[in-house]
Amino acid sequence: MPLNIVSLVSVGRHPQSGRSRRAEQDGRAVEMGLKLAGQQLSVVHVGNPDEPVLRQYAGMGLSSLTVLKQADRFDAVPVLQRYLEQKNIDIVLTGVRSESGESSGMVPYLLAHALGWPVVARVADIVCVEKGEAQVLLALPRGQRRAVRVALPFIASLDLAAPPARQSAFGVGLRAKIETIESIGEVDQIRVDWQEAEAKPRAKRLKTVKAKTAAERFKAATAKPQGDAGKVLINETTQQKAQAIFDLLLEEKVIR
Amino acid sequence: MAIDWLPSVLIVTLLILAVIGGVRRANLWRAGQPEKVDIVAGLLALPKRYLQDLHHVVARDKYMSQSHVATAGGFVLSMILVLLVHVFGVSNRLLAGALLVALGLMFVGALFIAKRRLQPPSRLSKGPWMRLPKSLLTFAVTFFVLTLPMAGVLPEGTGNWLLTMILSAGIIISLSELLFGMTWGGPMKHAFAGALHLAFHRRPERFGGGRSTGLKPAALGGEVHGVAKPSDFKWNQLLGFDACVQCGKCEAMCPAFAAGQPLNPKKLIQDMVVGLAGGTDANYAGSPYPAGKGEARALGSAKGGADNVITAGLVDADTLWSCTTCRACVEECPMMIEHVDAIVDMRRFVTMEKGQTPNKGAQVLENIIATDNPNGYAPGSRTHWAADQNLPLMKDKQQVDVLFWVSDGAFDMRSQRILRAFVTLMKAAKVDVAILGDEERDCGDVARRLGDDASFQSLAKRNLATLSQYKFNKIVTTDPHAYHCLRNEYSDLDVNGVLSQGASGQAVEVLHHTTFLNHLVEQGLLNFERFSDTRMTYHDPCYLGRYNGEYEAPRELLRSLGINITEMARSGYRSRCCGGGGGAPITDIPGERRIADMRMADVTETGAELVAVGCQQCTAMLEGVVEPRPVVKDIAEILVGQLIEEVH
Ligand code: SF4
Ligand code: SF4
Numbered sequence: 001m002p003l004n005i006v007s008l009v010s011v012g013r014h015p016q017s018g019r020s021r022r023a024e025q026d027g028r029a030v031e032m033g034l035k036l037a038g039q040q041l042s043v044v045h046v047g048n049p050d051e052p053v054l055r056q057y058a059g060m061g062l063s064s065l066t067v068l069k070q071a072d073r074f075d076a077v078p079v080l081q082r083y084l085e086q087k088n089i090d091i092v093l094t095g096v097r098s099e100s101g102e103s104s105g106m107v108p109y110l111l112a113h114a115l116g117w118p119v120v121a122r123v124a125d126i127v128c129v130e131k132g133e134a135q136v137l138l139a140l141p142r143g144q145r146r147a148v149r150v151a152l153p154f155i156a157s158l159d160l161a162a163p164p165a166r167q168s169a170f171g172v173g174l175r176a177k178i179e180t181i182e183s184i185g186e187v188d189q190i191r192v193d194w195q196e197a198e199a200k201p202r203a204k205r206l207k208t209v210k211a212k213t214a215a216e217r218f219k220a221a222t223a224k225p226q227g228d229a230g231k232v233l234i235n236e237t238t239q240q241k242a243q244a245i246f247d248l249l250l251e252e253k254v255i256r
Numbered sequence: 257m258a259i260d261w262l263p264s265v266l267i268v269t270l271l272i273l274a275v276i277g278g279v280r281r282a283n284l285w286r287a288g289q290p291e292k293v294d295i296v297a298g299l300l301a302l303p304k305r306y307l308q309d310l311h312h313v314v315a316r317d318k319y320m321s322q323s324h325v326a327t328a329g330g331f332v333l334s335m336i337l338v339l340l341v342h343v344f345g346v347s348n349r350l351l352a353g354a355l356l357v358a359l360g361l362m363f364v365g366a367l368f369i370a371k372r373r374l375q376p377p378s379r380l381s382k383g384p385w386m387r388l389p390k391s392l393l394t395f396a397v398t399f400f401v402l403t404l405p406m407a408g409v410l411p412e413g414t415g416n417w418l419l420t421m422i423l424s425a426g427i428i429i430s431l432s433e434l435l436f437g438m439t440w441g442g443p444m445k446h447a448f449a450g451a452l453h454l455a456f457h458r459r460p461e462r463f464g465g466g467r468s469t470g471l472k473p474a475a476l477g478g479e480v481h482g483v484a485k486p487s488d489f490k491w492n493q494l495l496g497f498d499a500c501v502q503c504g505k506c507e508a509m510c511p512a513f514a515a516g517q518p519l520n521p522k523k524l525i526q527d528m529v530v531g532l533a534g535g536t537d538a539n540y541a542g543s544p545y546p547a548g549k550g551e552a553r554a555l556g557s558a559k560g561g562a563d564n565v566i567t568a569g570l571v572d573a574d575t576l577w578s579c580t581t582c583r584a585c586v587e588e589c590p591m592m593i594e595h596v597d598a599i600v601d602m603r604r605f606v607t608m609e610k611g612q613t614p615n616k617g618a619q620v621l622e623n624i625i626a627t628d629n630p631n632g633y634a635p636g637s638r639t640h641w642a643a644d645q646n647l648p649l650m651k652d653k654q655q656v657d658v659l660f661w662v663s664d665g666a667f668d669m670r671s672q673r674i675l676r677a678f679v680t681l682m683k684a685a686k687v688d689v690a691i692l693g694d695e696e697r698d699c700g701d702v703a704r705r706l707g708d709d710a711s712f713q714s715l716a717k718r719n720l721a722t723l724s725q726y727k728f729n730k731i732v733t734t735d736p737h738a739y740h741c742l743r744n745e746y747s748d749l750d751v752n753g754v755l756s757q758g759a760s761g762q763a764v765e766v767l768h769h770t771t772f773l774n775h776l777v778e779q780g781l782l783n784f785e786r787f788s789d790t791r792m793t794y795h796d797p798c799y800l801g802r803y804n805g806e807y808e809a810p811r812e813l814l815r816s817l818g819i820n821i822t823e824m825a826r827s828g829y830r831s832r833c834c835g836g837g838g839g840a841p842i843t844d845i846p847g848e849r850r851i852a853d854m855r856m857a858d859v860t861e862t863g864a865e866l867v868a869v870g871c872q873q874c875t876a877m878l879e880g881v882v883e884p885r886p887v888v889k890d891i892a893e894i895l896v897g898q899l900i901e902e903v904h
Contacts, residue, residue: 014626016634021626056625059611167618169611170710171481 002040003129004090007033008080008107009045011053012099022056025095027165028158030060032126033093035163042066044083046076049180059173060166066179073192074185077107081114083181091134092155096122102191108157120150122159144253262424263402264343270431277439278448284532285498287562288491291458298455301463305454309463314590317505323368327392328447330362331434338399341406352407359396359403366392379504379522383541388443391433398426441533449498450591456492462592469583469803470744471597474604474709482604482707486531487562493598497528499591502542506585506595511833511855512578512840516848518548519578521585521595527571528598531560545575549846566602567610576602577614578845581705581838582798587829603707613706614843621708628697628715630842633667639693641672645679648690655727655759657688658772661742663735663872664698670879671734671872677896678734678769684901685781689732695722701737704745706839716741716749724752727759734769734892736799736871737837742766743804768800770870770891774809777816784898786818793822793864793886795855795878796831797871810870810891817898822862832858834869834877841877856881868894 007030012023033041041062045054049067058065068079084092097105112119124139129152138146139161211217233241249255314321337355340346370389376382402423404410438444461468474481483489506521507513513520523537523545530537538556545552553572560570567573576599585595607613613621623632639649642662650659660682665671682689697719704712733739743766746755758764776782794814800806807828814821826832835841835851856878859867866887869875878888 014632016632017627019626021622061611167607167611167613167621170476170608170708172609172611174477175479 003037004088005033005037005041005093006084006087006089006091007041007043007093008095009043009054009057010095010098010100011047011051020051020053020100022053022165022168023095023099024160024165025097025158025162027057027060028160028162029093029095030057030062031163031165032123032156032158034061034166036091036126036129039063044068044080046070046079046183047072049178054178055173055176056168057173058176058178059168059170061169061172062176064177064179066181068183069180070183070185072101073187075188075191077110077114078186079183080107080111082183084111084115090129090152091126092117092153094155094157096157096159102194105157108155112155115153115155118150118154120148120154120156122161123156124159124161125163126156142252262420263427264345266424266427267338267343267431270428270435274435274439277436281439281441281445281449281498284562285491285495287487287532288489288494289487291490291492293456293458293460293492295456298457298460301460302451302455305457305463306451309465310454310590310592313588313592319368319372320503323365323372326361326365327369328365330358330360330365331392331395333358334362334396334399335434341403342399347406349406349408352403355403356400356407359400363393363396363400366396377504377508378543379508381502381504381522381540381542383539385443385502385541388433391430394426395430395434398423398430402427443502446499446501446591449495450501453492453496453499453591453593456495457592458490458492458496458594458597467805469740470748471600471704473713473748474601474608476710476713480605481608481709482606483598483601484565484567484605484609485563486528486560486566488605489528489532489598489601493594493601494528494532496591496593497525497532497598500525500529500593501591502526503590504542505588505590506593507543509584509588509830509832511580511582511584511835511851512845512847513543513546514849514854515835515851516546516548517574517578517845518545518572518847519575520545524571524575524599525593525595527558527560530558531564531566531570532562534561535559545572546847548574548578548848567606571602573606573612573614574845576606577617577843578840578847579838580798580833580835580840580851582833583802584798584830584833587802600705600707603705604709605707607707608710613708614845616842616844617706617839620839620842621703621706621711624698624700624703624708624711624715629664629667630698630702631664631667635697636694638662638666638696639691641666641675642679642691642693645676647679649693650690650726650728651693651695653690653726656690657728657759658682658690658730658732659723659726659728660689660691661699661731661733661735661738662691662696663733663738665735665872666696668872668876670876674734674872674875674890674892677890677892678773680896681773681776681782681892681899684899685776687776690728692722697722699735699738699741700745701741702839702842704741705837706842712745713749716746720746720750720752720754724754728764729758729760729762730765730767730772732767732769732772734870734872734890736768736797736804737873739766739768740799740803768804768806768809768870770800770810770813771806773892773895774813777813782895783900784817784895785900787894787898790819790866791822791862791864792819792866792868793824793859793862794827794868795824795834795859795874796827797869797874798831798833798837800870801831802829810868813891813895814868817894821868822864824858824862826858834871834874836871836873836877850881852877852881856885859886866894 009026010023012021014021030043043062044066046068049069054065068083094108097103108119120136122139123136124145125137127135132152134150136148136150139159140146211220233244341352341355366389373386373389433442434444438448459468504522510521520543522542526540536556537558558570579599581596583596620630624630628635665675697715700712700715731742755764832855834855864886868891870891875888875890
């Protein structure tokens, strides 16, 4: 039986230009959905069906996209909950947090709470789904992965470690059908009361670079700050040095 | 001849077969998309286009042009006379004599062609093309003998059965090639399709010494974007492919081919012919696509048809992405075929329908869409480079003489040196200049060459809207790519005529900085010290030279410094690309060599210590070559070093 997978997408925001774009993590949610369900994937957005960014998602090879139409001041969670309850869904894929709006990262949790499903946060890959159970790799810091098995249905939020979204093809996106579902929302009063202001960049400590050549400048610009985790072993015996490396590998779970 | 009626029957039969073939071939072209051409005007212009424009290109190769004039001229004349003398039976000694002369002329021409085929250069196709001179000679000899009695040289009815058999065989062999083969896909097809291609060319502006280099806008919003199948080309593009003589002049000039990337423009055009006619490339007898880093495909494995997707079996996408859009092939092609149009048409499909722009392509396009520059820099930092330049903004000035189009070089530290040098020169000449500042956007060059015409058109429209708010007479830029877009490609989208009406009411002049500086020097507004005796050469940027015909201004500027330019073997219209055009550094298709290294080898060969360029992209590519190598400098930088500033 083909999997019933829904990817939720939002309007992203480019960090440099502040312009609307396909969100990095949501794009990965669509990519993962396409990998698992192919053309059966449904992609859902809450908001304005005329939003041009939706075409960028659709350009990834979607023939249609569902929009639960409501104005910005309404909360996305209740309408999503109602929509997802009606369908027989196996997996809901989202980003970890949106790039615009409140960007609280709460949507997957609130939805899971409402639906009574587990949340699997920061997914790097969903390897396969067999007998009602998915094998999932979670992204941990420093490139580590944790393998877990999760029973369907569940909500997964995609980490930046997941495979990046494929290129969006203009023509495909242009021709995709946007199916609009009118929805009655609840005003998100907290959101409405908020004020948005431009974030002030934190002042950076000036680094004095005494480099003379381009190569030195490059080194100075790219060198990692010295952490306190490392140890320098020079005078120890070979035995001790080897032991230190071995311990580190164990600690990092490179070997078991 | 023993049977008098035989030759005329044979001639007429083959002629009829040729006509049938011609109709069939024309139907293959008609599978293409409609495109308006002025049929009558085209046909009327045909002789002039052939004798003047085409021969202008062919004459670069004196040997070949003279052989061709003799052979082709001799053949056409002979064929007309053959029809009169042998088919319509006009018995006139003078006519027969003229026929003998024409055949003689053709014979001599064909001998020279045959001679070159003894040791053909690698760029020439072999196969049936090796047979062609023999067929030409057979024609000349056969009809010469056949005409002798009519010219009164031999008595009527000379010859026995054996001679009749031999002559009949000669007629069949030669006319099969020269009439039948002309429309059924033999080497002589180039004459038939070539003539019609000249008449119905998609860029008639190219004839009579004109230039037409801007890409045509893609139609947006249809069922398919770009060219997926051969039938998505315009009908006259298909006709153009069929005109190819497989001379390989394009191949010999192509930088991607020389670098061992999987592109050979001649093979590409032949593959298009396979596509339009259906079948495989098994009969192709020229150099293949270089293997690049992958495996070379065996001949016969490329299959195509008018309604088959080209990149699914006929041409690998890597072939399309290897092109730097340098136009060296187009410049060299004696049949005036438009390779670059075809390549970009097919790229449009790969990008806008398949979403498969290779390597950094997808990232760059996404950046262009989200930030209006290919590297995703904050649009608000576009003017940082000019913080110390005291350059007025258009927003504040509203009206100036010169609008300086800064281009994306604004974000690049190396290019900024060129920008600053140019600003210094303009200030010294007291030019009334301003920049758009953060209102400027990428010109769309890269997006367009990468096949994303939607993004190009969007950028062009927004840039035009910005420009429409201000008044100015000239746009000057140091970037030949922006120069080309603004000058040749924006006009298709400039519905409000922003560029056709400047401040003074006349069309806005779009100029490259070298052209503009040269004007200033001519007006005596800039004074320079003589340049010390450094051996110097000049690299013509493709988008300045071949795209816009500006070869002289940069050279004049250098000469005004007292520099004696040592020209490279390939310079001017034959300049070799630096490898930086067409998004090639972004798609980065592997080959055996780097194009920039080959160009630097050209420079080194002249013994130059300094190579002058007029493009930030060329600067980046040539400076990317490992040292030791000659120094690379933009002309503006060289000039600024010699500038004599008046002290007040
Ligand atoms: S495309 Fe033009 S230059 Fe190239 S082989 Fe054909 S005729 Fe010659
Ligand atoms: S434009 Fe330049 S790189 Fe492209 S096929 Fe022609 S010669 Fe080769």
